[in-house]
Amino acid sequence: MxxxxxxxxxxxxxxxxxxxxxxxxxxxxxxxxxxxxxxxxxxxxxxxxxxxxxxxxxxxxxxxxxxxxxxxxxxxxxxxxxxxxxxxxxxxxxxxxxxxxxxxxSKGIHVLKQLIKKMNDLCPEDHVDLTDIHHIHKADAPSGTAKALIETIQTGRAQALSVISDQTGLRADHELHLHVSRLGSVVGEHSVIYSSELEAIELKHTAYTKxxxxxxxxxxxxxxxxxxxxxxxxxxxxxxxxx
Ligand SMILES: NC(=O)c1ccc[n+]([C@@H]2O[C@H](COP(=O)([O-])OP(=O)(O)OC[C@H]3O[C@@H](n4cnc5c(N)ncnc54)[C@H](OP(=O)(O)O)[C@@H]3O)[C@@H](O)[C@H]2O)c1
Structure with missing residues (x-):
C-alpha cells in the first residue's frame, strides 16, 4: 500500500x-x-x-x-x-x-469511552468532571479528545449537561466541569470523575508515548x-x- x-x-x-x-x-x-x-x-x-x-x-x-x-x-x-x-x-x-x-x-481512549457509557447508565445523577492535560506546545484547547469525551458523556444523559470551564460560584446541577491544563511535555492525560456528595469514581487514561x-x-x-x-x-x- x-x-x-x-x-x-x-x-x-x-x-x-x-x-x-x-x-x-x-x-x-x-x-x-x-x-x-x-x-x-x-x-x-x-x-x-x-x-x-x-x-x-x-x-x-x-x-x-x-x-x-x-x-x-x-x-x-x-x-x-x-x-x-x-x-x-x-x-x-x-x-x-x-x-x-x-x-x-489510542485504543485506551476508545475503551475509556465504553466505560463512560456504562457510567452514564450506572450513575445518571452524578456530577461529572473532565480533566484535559497536554504538553505546552499543543495548539488547540480543549483538545479534540476532550471534545470527543464530552460528546460521549452527553450522549445517554437524560438531561443535557452544560459545559463549564470557568466556574466562579456555586456548582449547579446538570453541569459538566472541564479542567484544561497545558503542562511541560505531557503526551496526554484525561480523567472523567463521576461524583455524588458521598463518593466518587475516577476513570483515568494516560498516554505514555505518541x-x-x-x-x-x-x-x-x-x-x-x-x-x-x-x-x-x-x-x-x-x-x-x-x-
Ligand atoms: N488523532 C490523534 O490520535 C492525534 C494524536 C496526536 C496528535 N494529533 C493531532 O495531529 C496534528 C499534528 O500533531 P503534531 O504534534 O505532529 O504537530 P506538529 O509537530 O506541529 O506537526 C505538524 C505537521 O503538519 C505540517 N503542516 C502544518 N501546516 C500544514 C499545511 N497547511 N499543509 C500541510 N502540512 C502542514 C507541518 O509541516 P512543517 O514542518 O513544514 O511546518 C508538520 O509536518 C495536531 O492536530 C494534533 O492535535 C492527533
Whole structure:
C-alpha cells in the first residue's frame, strides 16, 4: 500500500515513520507544510497513492480532500482543531470515499469511552468532571479528545449537561466541569470523575508515548483499505463493548 502522510515532518509524522518497519505492506511518502500546498496534486498524480493519512493542521484539509474525493482515495484523518465547516466537509467526503476520522487513535481512549457509557447508565445523577492535560506546545484547547469525551458523556444523559470551564460560584446541577491544563511535555492525560456528595469514581487514561496514536492510525489505515465509502471511527475498528 502506497501511503501519503500529510504532516510528515511533524512530531506525529516522525512517530509514524519510526513505526513503519512493523508494517511491511506499507510504503510511505510525505510532505511538509511548505512542500505540501504546491506539490500535493503532483505527488498524488505521479505516485499512485492508495491512501492519505493526515496528522497536520486543519488548514491542510482543503489541499487534499477534494482531490481524494475526485480520485476515490481513502483517507485517515487524525488532525484536531477543525471548524464545524471543516467537520461537515469531512462528513460529506465520506459519502464518496472510505474515510476514518478520530480525534484520538489510542485504543485506551476508545475503551475509556465504553466505560463512560456504562457510567452514564450506572450513575445518571452524578456530577461529572473532565480533566484535559497536554504538553505546552499543543495548539488547540480543549483538545479534540476532550471534545470527543464530552460528546460521549452527553450522549445517554437524560438531561443535557452544560459545559463549564470557568466556574466562579456555586456548582449547579446538570453541569459538566472541564479542567484544561497545558503542562511541560505531557503526551496526554484525561480523567472523567463521576461524583455524588458521598463518593466518587475516577476513570483515568494516560498516554505514555505518541507511538500509541501512530499505531492506532496505521492499524486504521490497513483496516480501511478494502472498505466501502463511509464514515468510520474507532468503534468500527475495535467494536462497541458497552452493552
Ligand atoms: N488523532 C490523534 O490520535 C492525534 C494524536 C496526536 C496528535 N494529533 C493531532 O495531529 C496534528 C499534528 O500533531 P503534531 O504534534 O505532529 O504537530 P506538529 O509537530 O506541529 O506537526 C505538524 C505537521 O503538519 C505540517 N503542516 C502544518 N501546516 C500544514 C499545511 N497547511 N499543509 C500541510 N502540512 C502542514 C507541518 O509541516 P512543517 O514542518 O513544514 O511546518 C508538520 O509536518 C495536531 O492536530 C494534533 O492535535 C492527533
Amino acid at each position: 502506497q501511503l501519503l502522510i500529510v504532516g510528515y515532518t511533524g512530531k506525529m509524522g516522525i512517530a509514524i515513520q519510526s513505526l513503519l518497519k512493523q508494517y511491511p505492506q506499507i510504503e510511505a511518502t510525505g510532505l511538509s507544510r511548505h512542500e505540501h500546498l504546491n506539490c500535493v496534486s503532483n505527488i498524488l498524480d505521479t505516485q499512485g497513492i492508495d491512501l492519505i493519512l493526515d496528522f497536520s493542521k486543519p488548514d491542510a484539509l482543503g489541499s487534499y480532500l477534494p482531490y481524494a474525493v475526485t480520485h476515490h482515495i481513502p483517507c485517515v484523518i487524525a488532525t484536531t482543531g477543525y471548524s464545524d465547516e471543516q467537520l461537515l466537509a469531512i462528513r460529506t467526503a465520506s459519502e464518496t470515499i472510505p474515510l476514518f476520522y478520530s480525534a484520538n487513535f 507511538t500509541n496514536f501512530a499505531k492506532g492510525a496505521l492499524d486504521a489505515a490497513v483496516w480501511l483499505m478494502d472498505k466501502e465509502p463511509g464514515y468510520y471511527t474507532m468503534e468500527d475498528l475495535y467494536g462497541n463493548v458497552s452493552k
